[in-house]
Amino acid sequence: MVKNRKAVFLLIVLVLAxxxxxxxxxxxxxxxxxxxxxxxxxxxxxxxxxxxxxHDHQPLVIxxxxxxxxxxxxxxxxxxxxxxxxxxxxxxxxxSLVNHHxxxxxxxxxxxxxxxxxxxxxxxxxxxxxxxxxxxxxxxxARTLKGENARLKxxxxxxxxxxxFSWKYSxxxxxxxxxxxxxxxxxxxxxxxxxxxxxxxxxKKFKSATKNHVRIIPLNKNVSEDTLLQQMSANFGAGDYxxxxxxxxxxxxxxxxxxxxxxxxxxxxxxxxxxxxxxxGVYVNNPIIHxxxxxGPYNCCMWANVHDKQMLLFFANNxxxxxxxxxxxxxxxxxxxxxxxxxxxxx
Numbered sequence: 001m002v003k004n005r006k007a008v009f010l011l012i013v014l015v016l017a018x019x020x021x022x023x024x025x026x027x028x029x030x031x032x033x034x035x036x037x038x039x040x041x042x043x044x045x046x047x048x049x050x051x052x053x054x055h056d057h058q059p060l061v062i063x064x065x066x067x068x069x070x071x072x073x074x075x076x077x078x079x080x081x082x083x084x085x086x087x088x089x090x091x092x093x094x095x096s097l098v099n100h101h102x103x104x105x106x107x108x109x110x111x112x113x114x115x116x117x118x119x120x121x122x123x124x125x126x127x128x129x130x131x132x133x134x135x136x137x138x139x140x141x142a143r144t145l146k147g148e149n150a151r152l153k154x155x156x157x158x159x160x161x162x163x164x165f166s167w168k169y170s171x172x173x174x175x176x177x178x179x180x181x182x183x184x185x186x187x188x189x190x191x192x193x194x195x196x197x198x199x200x201x202x203x204k205k206f207k208s209a210t211k212n213h214v215r216i217i218p219l220n221k222n223v224s225e226d227t228l229l230q231q232m233s234a235n236f237g238a239g240d241y242x243x244x245x246x247x248x249x250x251x252x253x254x255x256x257x258x259x260x261x262x263x264x265x266x267x268x269x270x271x272x273x274x275x276x277x278x279x280x281g282v283y284v285n286n287p288i289i290h291x292x293x294x295x296g297p298y299n300c301c302m303w304a305n306v307h308d309k310q311m312l313l314f315f316a317n318n319x320x321x322x323x324x325x326x327x328x329x330x331x332x333x334x335x336x337x338x339x340x341x342x343x344x345x346x347x
Contacts, residue, residue, distance in 0.1 A: 036334050037062050044327065047218075048074045048316025051249050052335060057257075057309055059249045066318060074218045079207060079242040080315050081217060081232060083293030084281075085300055087174045089197055089206070090237045091128060091280025092255050093181050093189075095262060096196040098124075103184045109176065112183045117161040124180065126165065127173040128280050129269065133162045134172040144229040146210075148188055151236035152179055158234065167278075171238040174281070178237020189237055201254035203247045209233060209240050217242065218317045220297045231295055239293070245300075245315050252302060256289070257309045266306065276342040285342060290332075292324060299324040303332050303340075310336065 037050050041064035054060035061076045074080070097103045103124060109132075110119035118133055126132040139158045145151045152175070159172035178189050185192045190208060198206050207213045209232040214225045232240045243251075256262055267286050269279040282289040287307040293300045297318050304311040312335045314328065332340045 033335055034060065034062055037331060038064065040330060040334060045318075046316050046327070047072065047318040048314065049076055049245060050331065051076065051245055051311075051313040053310055057253055057311075059246065059311075059313070061245075069219075071219045072221075072317070074245075074315055074317055076246045077244050079205065079213060079217050079244055080300065080317075081209070081214075081228065081239075081293075081295050081298045082241065082243050082248060082300060083232075083235075083239045083295050083298065084171075085243075085248065085291055085293040085302060086235075086237070086239050086241050086281075088256075088281030088291060088302075089193060089241070089251070090174050090177050090181070091282070092197045092251075092262075093193050094124065094128065094177050095265065095280060096192075097181065097184050099261070103180065107180075109180075112180055113156075113176075118163045119161070121163075121165070122161075124177070127177050127180075129278055130167055130169050130173055131165050132170065132173050132176075133165050133168075134159045134170050134176065135162050135168060136170050136172050139234070141230060141234055144211075144226065145233035148182070148190065148236065151233055151240060152182070154234060155179070155236045169278075171235050174238035175236050181237070197255060198251070201247075201251045203243075203250055205242075205244050205247050207242045209242055213242055217298075220317045223296050223298075228295060228298075239295070245313055248302070249311070249313055252304060252311060252313075253309065257304060257306060257311070263306045285340075288336075288340065290328075290340075292321075292328065294321040294324060301328040303328070303336070305336070312336075 045066050046064055047066040050062040051059040065073050098105060105125040107124045108120050109116060109122040113119055122132045137158050137160060141154055145154055155175035181189050181192055194206065209229055211225060214229055266279055266284050266289060270277040270284050270286050277284045282291045287305050288303065289306060290303045299319050299321060300315045301324060302313050312331060314331055329340055
């Protein structure tokens with residue numbers, strides 16, 4: 001018995017001798033990456049924050065500010081216009097309806113809007129992958145649209161159905177998906193999303209864009225409240241809500257990365273090796289999913305590895321969308337350790 005205990009003790013010592021340096025090295029690398037991200041934001045004069053994995057997949061916040069005014073500071077617990085990052089929210093609500101057998105991905109749009117040209121050939125799946133033939137007309141309302149009914153009514157006039165089912169990114173696809181959520185659930189978009197998407201992730205701060213809510217986001221002196229509200233209200237279900245970065249982290253981690261069924265459904269859409277796919281609000285490039293959001297100087301992006309649950313979120317209010325594309329790629333390279341390449345993500 002004594003010999004066995006000594007053998008076990010020696011084994012533990014050997015294991016610790018191997019693991020402790022490895023753990024220490026991993027922590028050191030993580031610190032170096034966070035420092036590199038902070039330096040990158042300073043060098044590029046980015047007024048914003050980056051969220052990365054901390055202990056037990058909880059987010060660590062890396063921040064930088066270029067203006068000393070507190071009203072312009074971007075905070076992890078402050079509402080932010082998430083723009084097209086909302087498409088994931090709408091996509092998750094659709095998948096909830098699918099998994100509860102209330103709709104199918106093969107359900108035709110004509111079941112709800114038979115008067116739309118080619119509606120009998122457009123399915124929920126087509127809308128989820130941007131192969132619907134719906135093309136945005138880029139219309140803007142004359143004033144801010146208040147309430148779901150007004151926003152949906154405008155949305156139904158903001159696209160053209162072309163019959164061309166090739167890939168084309170379109171806000172109209174997710175406006176129609178938000179409309180389907182209302183029809184299929186017999187509830188408002190907000191009520192269904194809060195119950196079946198936000199509640200499982202313990203998210204409470206998912207706010208429709210109103211004057212009161214917009215007044216408390218990080219300010220940008222070049223964009224008025226009225227202008228931002230007008231733009232946002234035109235994109236029902238596709239960019240008319242605000243969230244905090246902290247809550248968006250919880251949403252992705254809980255409803256996506258910790259949901260094996262959904263991860264399987266996402267990865268299944270990348271059927272052609274060497275091609276990046278799109279489904280339900282995110283680009284899919286196994287094992288990476290990502291998305292971008294933009295309203296003028298308000299920009300954000302999400303990158304996540306569905307296998308190891310590593311994630312990076314970025315929010316800034318003083319860069320352009322063109323800059324976002326470059327910044328997002330650079331931050332990915334720093335944090336994940338290799339350049340992002342469409343179609344393959346092996347380092």
